[in-house]
Amino acid sequence: MKKKVNSNRVILSLVFLVLGFMVAFSFRVTQDENDHSKGLTNRQWEQQLGLRNELIEQEEKNRELQKELNAKQEKVREIEASLSKEAQVFFNMAEDAEKYRMFLGKVKVSGKGVKVTLADGEYNPEEENINNYLVHEHHVFKVINELYISGASAISVNGQRIAHNSYILCTGPVITVDGYQHPAPFEITAIGDPDVLSSALNITGGVKDQLVNDQIIFSLEKMNDIKMDPILGN
């Protein structure tokens, strides 16, 4: 009989266990539903907090990365700008090199300019000294210097380019330019602004007047298209 009572008690306690569980569980579930924010269990709250912190961390990281990206892009743009500047510099250098080559006579040049022809004066029996009406190398010098001074960028004598180290010698009736002899008349062609060059030569008391005083036949011609070959054997 006692055993039966005991088994009764056990079954009854099982029933109560289930009932207590259900009531408590239902109570908790209902509480959760009633207020979601406060009804969270500690663990869920902690979990949520952790997730939020993680989110904040991620966002901060994102912002940092974004900043880094912006900085990098700025850098890239700077590099690109400097590259384009460099390209500009190289372009300028190439242009300069070309220009210097032209000045040095390494390449063919062409352009507007003037042509000065110096010819010996007419034979004059009254003049004792023939030198008084011949073209001398210093006359050529004068003309060349004047042309250079007034901005000529390339000069040639009888078709031969004058370089920075050219020499002109008087060798009797002819003049020698860099070892090549040229007889009169001398055609001095210069590339540059024709107006400037011609007016520089035509100044009163200038080169032209001096040459004319020395009985030299001086003719000046403006030319639209002068072509000069590069200096040979250099």
Next chain:
Amino acid sequence: MWLPIMGLIIGAIIGLLTDIRIPAEYSNYLSIAILAALDTLFGGIRAQLQNIYDEKVFVSGFFFNIVLAASLAFLGVHLGVDLYLAAVFAFGVRLFQNIAVIRRILLTKWSTSSEK
């Protein structure tokens, strides 16, 4: 007598400590099941007081009613009929009836014992 109370307390503690989250739509079934359990419990108390208590009937009724009430509510949800209302109504009426009967029996017992 302490064993069933212990069972109740342990059950309540387990229920409070379990961290299972059930979807909101299933809480209906749970409340119906609780209602059925309470109804059976009070029915058992009444039967005990009327001396017609049968343990087999009580235990089988307890669990069967819970399952039946929950499945009825489930069926109702899926059929689009609010069957759980019927369960709530039936169990609620029986619950009050049982409690009333228990109250009367207790009152009679108390008055007879006080008359003695």
